[in-house]
Amino acid sequence: MQFIHEKDAEADYIGPPHQRVIRHLAAPWNMGTKNLWMGTSSVDPGFTSNPHFHEDQEEIFYCISGRGRIRVDDEEAALEPGVVVYVPPGAVHQLINTEGTEILKVLSAVSPPFIPEKYRKDHLIK
Numbered sequence: 001m002q003f004i005h006e007k008d009a010e011a012d013y014i015g016p017p018h019q020r021v022i023r024h025l026a027a028p029w030n031m032g033t034k035n036l037w038m039g040t041s042s043v044d045p046g047f048t049s050n051p052h053f054h055e056d057q058e059e060i061f062y063c064i065s066g067r068g069r070i071r072v073d074d075e076e077a078a079l080e081p082g083v084v085v086y087v088p089p090g091a092v093h094q095l096i097n098t099e100g101t102e103i104l105k106v107l108s109a110v111s112p113p114f115i116p117e118k119y120r121k122d123h124l125i126k
Contacts, residue, residue: 002031002032004025004026004030004031006023006025006040009023009024009025009030009039010023010024010030011023011024012024012120012123012125014123014124014125016047017047018047018048018049018050018124019043019044019047020041020042020043020044020047020049020095021040021041021042022039022040022041022123023039023040023041023042024037024039025038025039025040026038026039027039027113027114028113029116033113034113035111035112035113036109036110036111036112036113037109037110037111037113037114037119038107038108038109038110039107039108040064040105040106040107040108041095041105041106041108042103042104042105043066043068043095043096043097043103043104043105044097044103045097045100045101045102045103045104046097046098047097047098048094048095048096048097048098049094049095049096049123050094050123050124051071051092051093051094052092052093052094052122052123052124053090053091053092053093053122054087054089054090054110054122055089055090056089056112057089057110057111057112057113057114058086058087058088058089058110058111059086059087059093059108059109059110060084060085060086060087060108060109061079061084061085061087061095061106061107061108062083062084062106062107062108063079063080063081063082063083063084063104063105063106064081064105064106064107065081065102065103065104065105066079066081066097066100066102066103066104066105067079067080067099067100067102067104068095068096068097068098068099068100068104069095069096069099070085070093070094070095070096071092071093071094071096072085072087072091072092072093073091073092073093076096079095079104079106
């Protein structure tokens, strides 16, 4: 069995204009997953993630805390705790926390899992 506590997971800290923290909870490089990446994204108040897409991967978002919005292609929906959103492969998506006063935190699962180089490029990580 392998386990990790979120606070101990590897994290990417992304600064403005898309300020957020992405934590890698389960990935091929830390848990040896074969078909899944799972992590959290915490978007600071007043910021958004960069709009991006994953050509061959589907993604599920589950809102843990905070409130905001999610944009998937030309649609936009409210995010609040308990909301689940499916993003099909190739759909441009973006997390939005421009109206909130607290951090918008979501759990996401991606399949097939991220490849580190492509993940970094898609999420504007240097």
